[in-house]
Each structure stands twice: as structure tokens, then as C-alpha cells.
Amino acid sequence: MIREITSATNPFIKHVRALATSKKARQESGAFIVEGWRSIQTLLEHESRQYRLEHLVLAETRATHAPLPEGIDTVSLPDHLFEKLSDVRNAQGILGVVRHLPAPFEIPENGNLLLLDNLRDPGNLGTLIRSAVGAGFSGVLLYGDCVEPFNPKVIRSTMGTFAYCPIHSIGDAELNDLTDRGFALCVTTGLGGTNLYQTAFGKRNILVIGSEAHGASANLMQRATQKITIPLAAECESLNAAIAGSICMFHIQNAYP
Numbered sequence: 216m217i218r219e220i221t222s223a224t225n226p227f228i229k230h231v232r233a234l235a236t237s238k239k240a241r242q243e244s245g246a247f248i249v250e251g252w253r254s255i256q257t258l259l260e261h262e263s264r265q266y267r268l269e270h271l272v273l274a275e276t277r278a279t280h281a282p283l284p285e286g287i288d289t290v291s292l293p294d295h296l297f298e299k300l301s302d303v304r305n306a307q308g309i310l311g312v313v314r315h316l317p318a319p320f321e322i323p324e325n326g327n328l329l330l331l332d333n334l335r336d337p338g339n340l341g342t343l344i345r346s347a348v349g350a351g352f353s354g355v356l357l358y359g360d361c362v363e364p365f366n367p368k369v370i371r372s373t374m375g376t377f378a379y380c381p382i383h384s385i386g387d388a389e390l391n392d393l394t395d396r397g398f399a400l401c402v403t404t405g406l407g408g409t410n411l412y413q414t415a416f417g418k419r420n421i422l423v424i425g426s427e428a429h430g431a432s433a434n435l436m437q438r439a440t441q442k443i444t445i446p447l448a449a450e451c452e453s454l455n456a457a458i459a460g461s462i463c464m465f466h467i468q469n470a471y472p
Contacts (some may be wrong), residue, residue: 216289217273217283217289217290217291218288218289218290218291219290219291219292220290220291220292220296221292221293221296223296223299227270227290228292228296228300230244231248231270231272231300231310231312232299232300234246234247234248234312235248235300235301235302235367238363238366241363241365242363245314245315245316245317246269246312246313246314246315247312247313247315247365247367247370248300248310248311248312248313248367248370249310249311249313249370249371249375250301250303250306250307250309250310250311250367250370250371251303251306251307251309251310251371251375252307252309253374253375254311254370254371254373254374254375254377254378255268255271255309255310255311256375257375257376257378257379258311258313258375258378259284261378261379263378263379264316264318265315265316265317265318265381265382266313266314266315266316266377266378267313267314267316268287268311268312268313268314269287269288269311269312269313269314270287270288270289270290270311270312271283271284271287271288271289271290271309271310271311271312272289272290272292272297272300272309272310272311272312273289273290273291273292273297273308273309274291274292274293274294274297274298274306274308274309275291275292275293275294275297276294276308294308302367303371315365318381320381320383320385320389322392322393322396322398323353323354325418325419326352326353326418326419327350327351327352327353327419327420327421327422327464327467327468328352328353328354328355328356328393328398328420328421328422329343329347329352329354329355329356329421329422329424329460329464330355330356330358330385330390330421330422330423330424330435331343331355331356331357331358331361331423331424331460332358332359332361332423332424332425332426332431332432332435333358333359333360333361333425333426333429333432334357334361334362334424334425334426334427334456335360335361335362335426335427335428336362336427336456337362337366337368337369337372338368338369338372338457339427339455339456339457340361340362340364340366340369340372341368341369341370341371341372341373341374341377342372342373342457342461343355343424343456343457343460343461344364344369344372344373344376344377344380344382345372345373345374345376346457346460346461346464346465347380347464348376348379348380349376349465350461350464350465350467350468351468352380352422352464352468353381354380354381354382354383355380355381355382355383356383356384356385356389356421357382357383357384357385358384358385358386358390358435359432361384364377364382390421390438393421394421394438394440396419397417397419398419398420398421399416399417399419399420399421399440399441400421400423400435400438400439400440400441401414401416401420401421401422401423401439401440401441401442401443401463401467402423402425402431402435402436402439402441402442402443403422403423403424403425403430403431403442403443403444403445403459403460403463404430404431404436404442404443404444405430405444405452405453406444407442407444408441408442408443408444409441409442409443409444410443410444410446411443411444411445411446411462411463411466412446412466414441414443414470415470416467416470420467422460422463422464422467423435423439424456424459424460424463425456426456427455427456443463445459445462445463
């Protein structure tokens, strides 16, 4: 059954609007929003330990479309009211409210992890999450002052793949545990590293992508097991963080001895 809301002052509408615009609201409530049917369908089809779809919000013109999932609280809004909740141009008229259920960080026996060091751009984070899933990485680690992973622009950039990817914020204690367990810290650098395609990788790697402006922090550079550089033509000084990270992930995942 679909319930209708027509007032912008309704408490539920205020809650959803806060989730769309406020990091504080997302953190305090433990919830965030996803827009578009692809992401919502992923949540419905993939049983996740970390995410649970709690509400569906539909624009009035979308509410007549079938089928809709059963057992999910579903709300229909006038189109003009839905537009106030969405920051997407040409929105599909459907969004979900998702509960985040934090899971403890577990160190995989083998595999590769992506560590993002002070990454600030939402689009880059979302794209790197998507690439990590595509490359078969075991998870994404946020280190330092990274953009919030549940920012709507981040979630949108993942194209629904966030549901498949464990995402954890870590500090030096967790990083120490990983390196003590034999994970190599592979730090990317624009100059001076070993050619990516000439580097030997084992079965436990942490690929480090640094901030867009400054690269990896001095702390991680000092701790690096190996420093790697993507060879570029002389005409190109550097690559976007998301592109560089994606290239490295796909290569590392297929470079086991």
C-alpha cells in the first residue's frame, strides 16, 4: 500500500530532505538516500550486512508504475515536492532511504584492498568504489580526512555498486594490523616509483591512492612497502585520482605470480 504525503512540513519529508543535504543528519540518524531504480534494485536483490532499504519515495507520476517491492514503506509525493528532495537533474522520480548497519572491520585472508588517503572529491570516491567492485577488490578503506561515503554524489557515482563493497574508515591501528598480517602497502606516486607494469605483486596488497591535490601523505609514503608509478606519455603530467586508481586496481588484481 502506498501512502500519500502532500505537505512540505510533514516530518518525514523534513527527515528525507535533511538526509539529502546534511552530513550531520546522515551521521546522527545512521541513514542516507539513494536515487534511481538501479541502485534501489541492487539493494533489493543483494542481501547486504551493511545496508537495509527502509523507505521508498516516489514522485506522483512514478507511483502508478508497477511493479513495486512488497514489505517496504512506500510514499507518494506530488512531483513538485519530490523535486525539492532530489538534486538530480531529470530525476527518475524514485529514491530510497537506506539504513546503514555498521559491520566490524575484518581482515581478509587474502586479496586486495583500496586505501584512499584524504580523498575529497565525491565523484572520485564513488567511481573508485565502483571500480573496486569491478576489479574484485575486497573492500575500500578511508584514511584521514576523506569525503563522507554516504554523500548523495558519492552514492550516485557508485551506480549501485556500494552495496557490494565493504567500506570502512580506519586509522593507524587497523593499518598496523593489516601490515602485520602480511599486506603490502603499495603507494602510488606521480614520479619516482617502480613502473606499475614491472612491479611484482603478491596475494595481499593495499593500494594507496592519495588526495587529488597532494598525493599520498608523508606518513604513508614512509611506510610504503613499494611505491608505484603509472608510466605516462610526456605530454600528460598526471591522471585523475579515480582513473589512476582504477588502472592500478585492474592490473594488480590480475598480476598474481
